[in-house]
Amino acid sequence: MHNFAEFFRKYSQLILFTFLLGVSLFFIYKNNRYQRVLIFNAANETAGRAYTVYADAREYLDLRKSNRLLAEENASLRAQLLADKYKIYNKWVNADTTYKQTFTYIPARVINNSVDKANNYVTLNVGSLHGVKPDMGVISPDGVVGVIKSVSTHFSVAISLLHRKLQLSARLRGSSFFGSLQWQGTDENTLVLEYIPSYAEIAVGDTVETTTYSSIFPEGIAIGTVKSFDVDADEGYFRILVKPTSEFRKLNNVYVVNFTLKEEQLILEQEARKGDPK
Amino acid sequence: MTLNLLKYSAYFVFLILLEVFVIAKFNIHFYFNPHAYILFIIMLPVFTNRHLIIFLGFLMGFIVDQFMGTGGLHAAATLIMAYMRKILLGAFAPREEYGKDDFLTIKKFGLVNFLFYCGFMIVIHHFFLFLLELFTFRNFLFTLLRTLLSGTLSLLMIMGLHLLFSRKSAK
DSSP: OHHHHHHHHHTHHHHHHHHHHHHHHHHHHHHHTTOOHHHHHHHHHHHHHHHHHHHHHHHHHHHHHHHHHHHHHHHHHHHHHHOHHHHHHHHTSOTTOOOOOOEEEEEEEEEEEOSSSSEEEEEESOOGGGTOOTTOEEEOSSSEEEEEEEEOSSOEEEEEEEETTOEEEEEETTOOOEEEEEEOSSOTTOEEEEEEETTSOOOTTOEEEEOSTTSSSOTTOEEEEEEEEEEETTTTEEEEEEEESSOGGGOOEEEEEEETTHHHHHHHHHHHHTTSOO | OHHHHHHHHHHHHHHHHHIIIIIHHHOOOSSOOOOOTTHHHHHSOTTOOHHHHHHHHHHHHHHHHHHHTOTTHHHHHHHHHHHHHHHHHHHHSOSSSOOTTOOOOHHHHOHHHHHHHHHHHHHHHHHHHHHHHHTSSTTHHHHHHHHHHHHHHHHHHHHHHHHHHHHHHHO
8 A cells, every 4th residue: 555655656747647648638539530519519608609709809800891792692692583584484383383492591600710720610600599400511602611510509610621521522513523522631722622534524713513412502502613633544533623712711701501301311311221231 | 926826827818818819810821830828838937846737738728629629639739748848847947046936037048948948848739739630640741840830930929928928027
């Protein structure tokens, strides 16, 4: 017993150090596994409130620009509503067909955001109270921003496009070939689009947009533009470098995308897979 | 004693607020990722209880983690740095001339020794921070480069802040 006490006294600093290191590594591991809901959400409320104060102050500085962007977006939406195609289209629609709204949008403000980490997150000022759920998409007036990862009552945190583990299905506008888009974790202006077959037509400046395969975003939302591309001769695929259209440094007003038929689609897909061998 | 406790509590809070609301918002570049809050651990009096230093290192990192949503990343890096502090002080601090509550000043250290002490502390912190952030040894050179570039920037900030603090405490 005496020896034990002696040992403990002698190595108490090392023991404290090792114990605390274990605790931090556990939290890192937990965070990396995305099972961050418990710890992150508890802190999220407190940190979220602090960030709201900060964002309020900063917003005054950006008011003029935000106003202009919103006005531009309003104008383009108005144009879509009044567009002739809507009326012409109506003529062919049977009166007794009812249309269901498939995508709804929850307006949100970015209250915290980073672009220079290996994995970046965006914190929004809307939460479960406003109908936000995990795996909903986030878009800005310019294009795709990310996907909601965790939600608390008043706040939510989205994985930004600039996160090494976010993979999106994407295609070139005007073509039906789709590939997989991912960030490489170094340059905020470069995403990599892979698995577009090398016989597809492509030019620098082409728009890269969302597909419906992820059932997160509506079809055809811009993600970025083609910066450069080369062909992997062995595999017959393009490796395309894409510049994101959203300005991640200046994110302010965004929308959370709610695909209202998502559950129906997921349940159906699960049912179809039921008989598959695991 | 009580005065010192108040003073260091104020530094603690100030440095965390500065880190979370100012420095983290710079977003300069992936390779230039400075962190100045570790100045708190660097400038604690030379004869502070080592258990306390280790615990404060962990606590400070953990609080920053909660704001950044990084789990235990800063906690681990700051903890390792806090643990290494005694060894670095042994290498660079002058052995005499220090009282129990003395502010750790450049004057007593000599500028070169102080720069080495700060530099090594920063490199240890940044290296483990960036290594654990990527959670792989695969991009090792890349992590080293990031450590050196960000570390240089942090060193400048930390020297500036330290000058500001020591002027305040001299009054």
